[in-house]
Amino acid sequence: MNQMLIAATIGDTLDTSMHSFDMAIYRFFGGIQSDFMTVIAKIFTSFGDENFVIPIMIMGLILFLFKRTRKYGAALFLSIAIGTLITNLALKPLVLRVRPYNTLQGIEEYWNWYVNAGMLSESDYSFPSGHTTAAFEMAVSMCFCFAHDKRKKLAAVFPVIAVLVACSRIYLMVHYPTDVIGGVLAGIIAGLAGYFLAVLIAKAFSKHEKLDNTLDLGRVFKKKPSTKVIGAVFAVVCAAVLCFSFVNLMREGGEETLRCAYDGEYDCQNEARVDEEKYPPIDGEYYCKIHWNELNDAA
Numbered sequence: 366m367n368q369m370l371i372a373a374t375i376g377d378t379l380d381t382s383m384h385s386f387d388m389a390i391y392r393f394f395g396g397i398q399s400d401f402m403t404v405i406a407k408i409f410t411s412f413g414d415e416n417f418v419i420p421i422m423i424m425g426l427i428l429f430l431f432k433r434t435r436k437y438g439a440a441l442f443l444s445i446a447i448g449t450l451i452t453n454l455a456l457k458p459l460v461l462r463v464r465p466y467n468t469l470q471g472i473e474e475y476w477n478w479y480v481n482a483g484m485l486s487e488s489d490y491s492f493p494s495g496h497t498t499a500a501f502e503m504a505v506s507m508c509f510c511f512a513h514d515k516r517k518k519l520a521a522v523f524p525v526i527a528v529l530v531a532c533s534r535i536y537l538m539v540h541y542p543t544d545v546i547g548g549v550l551a552g553i554i555a556g557l558a559g560y561f562l563a564v565l566i567a568k569a570f571s572k573h574e575k576l577d578n579t580l581d582l583g584r585v586f587k588k589k590p591s592t593k594v595i596g597a598v599f600a601v602v603c604a605a606v607l608c609f610s611f612v613n614l615m616r617e618g619g620e621e622t623l624r625c626a627y628d629g630e631y632d633c634q635n636e637a638r639v640d641e642e643k644y645p646p647i648d649g650e651y652y653c654k655i656h657w658n659e660l661n662d663a664a
Contacts, residue, residue, distance in 0.1 A: 375459065375460045375461070375462070376460050376461045376462035376463065376490075376491075376492065379460070379462055379492065379541070379543055380462070380463075380468060380541075383541070383542075383543045386542065386543070387465075387541045387542050387543060388472075388475070390535060390542040391475060391478065391535070391538070391542070392474075394478070394532070394535050394536045394538075395474065395475075395477075395478035395481075395538075397536075398478060398481050398482060398536070402536070403481075403482055403483055403536075403537075405533075406482070406532075406533040406536040406537055407483070407533070407537070407611065407614050407615060408607075408611055409526070409529040409530050409532075409533040410496055410530060410533040410534060410537060410614065411607055411610040411611040411614050412496075412499075412500050412526060412527075412530045412607065412610075413494075413495070413496025413497060413498075413499040413500045413530045413534075414496065414610045414613075414614060416606070416609060416610035416613050416614075417606050417607055417609075417610040418445060418499045418503075420602075420606045421441060421445070421503065421603065421606065422441065422442055422445045422446070424438075424441070424599060424602060424603075425437075425438045425439070425440075425441030425442035425445070426438060426442055428441065428595070428599065429442060430580060430581070431581060431595060432570075432578070432580075432581040433591075433592050433595065434592065434595050434596075435566070435567050435570060436510060436563050436564060436566075436567040437507070437510050437563075438563075439559075439562070439563035439566050439567065440506040440507065440509075440510050440559050440560045440562075440563035441503060441506060441507070441559070442559075443506075443558070443559035443562050443563055444502040444503060444505070444506040444555050444556045444558065444559025444560065445499065445502060445503065445555075445559070446559075447502070447554075447555040447558050447559055448498045448499060448501075448502035448551060448552055448555030448556075448559075451498070451551045451554065451555055452493055452495050452498045452548070452551055453489075453495065456492065456493055456547065456551065457489060457490040457492065457493075457495075458490070460490065460492045460493075461490055462490055462491040462492035462541075462544065463490070463491060463631070464486075464487060464490075464491045464539065464540075464634070464635060465479075465491065465538065465539070465540065465541050466479050466484075466486065466538060466539065466634045467631045467632075467633055467634055467635070468631065470631060470632065470634065475538070478538050479538040482536060482537045482538050483537065483618040483619060484618045484619050484620065484622065484634075485537050485539050485614075485617055485618040486539070486617075486618065486622060486624065486634055486635055486636040487539060487635060487636060488625075488635050488636045488637070488638055488653040488654045488655070489635075489653075489654050489655060490655065491540055491541060491544050492541070492543070492544045492547050493544055493545075493546075493547030493548040493550075493551050494531070494534050494540045494544045494545045494547065494548035495548065496530060496533075496534050496540075496548070497527075497530060497531045497534055497540075497544075497545050497548025497549055497552060498548040498549075498551045498552040498555065499530075499552065500526065500527040500530035500531065500548075500552060501527045501531070501548065501549055501551075501552020501553055501555075501556060502551075502552040502553075502555035502556040502559065503523070503527075503556070504523035504524050504526060504527035504552070504556065505523075505524075505527075505552065505553050505555075505556025505557060505560065506556040506557075506559045506560045506563070507520070507523045508520045508521070508523045508524055508556075509556075509557075509560040510560065510563075511523075513564075527549075527552070531545045531548065531549060532545075534548075617636075622636055623636065623637045623639060623651060624636065624637055625637045625651070625652045625653035625655075625656055626650035626651060626652055626656075627652055627653070627656040633652075633653060633656060635653030635654075635655065635656075636653060637651035637652055637653055638651065638652065638653060638654055638657060639651055644657050647660050647661070
């Protein structure tokens, strides 16, 4: 219980100490809102969505099984895994920061920005931004991989996308700017860790030629696919997955979204979980993951 109180204080402290900074950044993004910019923001936020990240993580495993792309695959998979551990299993449960559309819903200008941006909602805690972490862990690991292979122009694309993902989370008003800063730092750490571990793994495989050749899906092809071919296939898959992620995102948000039934110190706008097996209704009401867990533990 003491740990929970300490953790809650971290989130409360961030809310109060960084309020002026967060609101100043919100005002900038609120000032550039338009229907066109909202679509652009949702496109980039799709890069950090689980509908994009999970398939890319699986693709990382597949790339690992090709000798020519082993380092890239390991870097992707490991950076995403490490980032998930840092964000979802360590920082979010430690800080316990409530989403801004809950804590700031009494501020009229913020609420107008949130509504104008489409009223997207999540079902967990706010700090750090998971989408930002995901974008930066993938960007950093891939940037280092491509830069090491002397493909610096391509390497530079990844950080640009990651920065735009970070900005999109503030524009859509689903994260505090300080959440995004936390996500950037977590993503950089995860990306660097994933890259350097991948380099060590790739070197270990290269020293054991028999294992390196055995664990190579390229052997099943009469003519081994070139790195360019594998890269082109991966790019097409990424584009398809991004489209899927974006289309799903465009269906989310708005007043039609089923929101959490909690209405204590704030009227919770988190998305309610409606998984009857994992999150069955409590007294006929549906709650977000946070409040479902709290009520279930209390019961």
